[in-house]
Amino acid sequence: MQPAALKRASALVDELFGGDVTPWIYVWLRVALAGIVLIRHSDWLSPWIELEHHRWVHGLDLGWSATKEPPLSSPLALGVALNEGATTALVWTRTLLALLLLFGVFPRLAALLLGLVSYTLMASDRFHYYHHLHLLYLAVLWLSLAPLGWRPSNQSRPLWPLQLLRAFVVGVYFASGVAKLQGEWLSGAALEDLHRFTLVSGSLFERLSHALGYGSIAKLVVATELGLALLLCLPRTRRVAVIVGLGFHAAIEASMDVSTFGAQMAVLLIAFWPGTVESSVLK
Amino acid sequence: MLLALLPPLVAQALGETVGSFAMFSVVERYQLKLGVRTPAGDRRVPLQRLAPYLSNDARRIVVSAESGGAGRDPANILAGGLPDLLRLACELEPEATAARVTLLRGPLRSRQLSPTELELECNRPH
Numbered sequence: 174m175q176p177a178a179l180k181r182a183s184a185l186v187d188e189l190f191g192g193d194v195t196p197w198i199y200v201w202l203r204v205a206l207a208g209i210v211l212i213r214h215s216d217w218l219s220p221w222i223e224l225e226h227h228r229w230v231h232g233l234d235l236g237w238s239a240t241k242e243p244p245l246s247s248p249l250a251l252g253v254a255l256n257e258g259a260t261t262a263l264v265w266t267r268t269l270l271a272l273l274l275l276f277g278v279f280p281r282l283a284a285l286l287l288g289l290v291s292y293t294l295m296a297s298d299r300f301h302y303y304h305h306l307h308l309l310y311l312a313v314l315w316l317s318l319a320p321l322g323w324r325p326s327n328q329s330r331p332l333w334p335l336q337l338l339r340a341f342v343v344g345v346y347f348a349s350g351v352a353k354l355q356g357e358w359l360s361g362a363a364l365e366d367l368h369r370f371t372l373v374s375g376s377l378f379e380r381l382s383h384a385l386g387y388g389s390i391a392k393l394v395v396a397t398e399l400g401l402a403l404l405l406c407l408p409r410t411r412r413v414a415v416i417v418g419l420g421f422h423a424a425i426e427a428s429m430d431v432s433t434f435g436a437q438m439a440v441l442l443i444a445f446w447p448g449t450v451e452s453s454v455l456k
Numbered sequence: 457m458l459l460a461l462l463p464p465l466v467a468q469a470l471g472e473t474v475g476s477f478a479m480f481s482v483v484e485r486y487q488l489k490l491g492v493r494t495p496a497g498d499r500r501v502p503l504q505r506l507a508p509y510l511s512n513d514a515r516r517i518v519v520s521a522e523s524g525g526a527g528r529d530p531a532n533i534l535a536g537g538l539p540d541l542l543r544l545a546c547e548l549e550p551e552a553t554a555a556r557v558t559l560l561r562g563p564l565r566s567r568q569l570s571p572t573e574l575e576l577e578c579n580r581p582h
Contacts, residue, residue: 189457229512238515241508243547247540249474299537300514304477304529315460340460345477348464352478357563366483366564370526429480 190336192449193329199319200277202338203284205440206313207275210287213309213433214267225430235294235301236264247299255297263294274313280321288314305434308345312441315341329450342441343402350398359395361387367429378428397421411445418442473532485569486531486561488521490545492552492578501545501555509544531561538574546578554578 212218214234219227226234237257239245248254255263267290273283291310295301319334357363365387367373381390397417404414419439426435467476490501503522507515517530518541525531538557545555554577560569 229516231512235511235513238512239509243509243544245506245510245514245540245544247514247537249536298511298514299533300511300517302474302529302533304479307475308477337457337460340457344461344464347461348468348477349479349481351465352468352476352481355481358481362565363481363483366526367480370483370564372480372483372526 190333192332194332194335194449195447196328196330198335198444198447199316199321199330201443202312202316202319202440203274203277203280203321205443206309206316206437207271207287209309209433209437209440210271210291210313211268211275213306214264214271225432233264233268235260235298237261245298249296249299249302253293253296255294260294260297263290266290267294274321277321277323281317281319284313284317284321288317303432305432305437308434309437311341312338312437332449335444335447338441338444339405342438342444343405346398346405347402350395350402353391353395353398358391359388361389361391364391364394372430373428375428377424405445408448415442415445473529478528480527482528483526483564484528484531484561485524485526485564485566486521486534486559487524487569488518488534489558489560490541491556492545492549493554493556494549494551495553496551498556501549505548506541506544509548526564531559535559535561535572538572539576542574542576546576549578550580552578 212224213226214230216227216230216232218224237244237260244257246254267287270283270287270290274280274287288310291306291313295306295310315334315338318337320330353359364373364382368378368382368387378390385393401414401418401421404410404417419442422435422438422442425431463475464477467474468478488503490503490506492499492501503519507519510518514537517525517534518537521530521534538559542555542557545557546552549555554575556573556575558574559572561572562569
């Protein structure tokens with residue numbers, strides 16, 4: 174590579190990853206993601222609030238639930254089939270690690286192990302796979318790179334772990350948008366089918382579909398997802414994109430059962446709110 | 457940075473559900489039929505028969521597939537697990553000499569679903 178090109182690449186990396194960020198964002202991500210892991214993987218809130226996963230999660234999620242021998246063994250990855258004892262141990266370990274992360278006890282190690290244990294449990298049974306769980310575990314793993322340990326509250330933190338987490342979120346919007354760039358979605362046929370099978374419903378969707386038609390809503394969804402992927406990357410439009418994104422997920426929540434997906438994306442969108450700070454101590 | 461951005465696109469390019477984040481972009485209809493061959497002839501195995509041997513998540517997808525389900529992701533996940541379902545059927549049906557599974561899937565509007573058939577000889581210890 175030519176020295177000039179090398180300099181430009183180095184400057185770009187500095188621009189992308191250099192600088193500091195306000196410390197509250199890492200506290201927010203740690204507490205919120207750990208909280209969602211605990212809420213999504215248990216029915217503990219069922220006496221107070223009805224969440225979608227309470228329909229099938231009783232006790233701790235991904236625990237051993239076959240009631241007779243021999244259980245179906247269908248791991249997602251070779252060699253990850255678990256027996257009842259190992260599954261139960263990992264489910265409790267996951268809960269303990271999420272609590273450690275929530276309260277900031279060895280938080281980086283807790284996040285790393287939480288991600289790995291959660292993936293092991295998911296891979297032990299292919300039917301455990303859900304996009305929103307994959308999203309949650311990946312977010313926790315990316316968070317394990319962040320400076321989560323205790324420091325004086327006014328001391329800023331390095332930006333680069335946050336930038337990686339942001340890139341991951343941008344990648345999710347971009348991939349979701351790209352997957353919909355095909356005739357069946359863009360024509361509105363897929364959305365109409367989802368509506369017919371009541372996978373999409375609710376008064377907001379009914380009004381929109383009457384006013385705009387399936388095809389227009391489908392194109393609007395793609396434009397929003399790809400638009401968010403772009404606007405979240407640009408410092409000038411980042412905060413507007415956060416607000417648009419929150420509205421987008423609120424609309425999805427009002428129209429579909431997507432478990433904790435909306436809450437997860439809302440938590441991750443907040444990661445785009447803080448700006449870069451230059452000094453190591455916030456004024 | 458690329459490690460954070462690219463994996464979903466790679467998963468999509470490979471046609472994988474896992475990690476693709478291709479949420480609801482294509483809707484499919486699917487149906488699963490399970491049967492065994494015995495010395496007395498072929499016999500259908502109701503998927504409800506498997507329920508006690510399945511995890512909660514597997515039960516939601518497998519048992520409901522008897523009457524038909526909707527979604528490309530569950531159909532893909534089911535397709536990946538067919539050999540495991542055959543092994544379970546062999547274990548649950550002691551008189552079976554073979555197990556056969558048929559996964560029918562296709563566009564939601566289509567009347568004709570494309571079948572994927574798999575058969576497994578049940579090897580019994582002598």
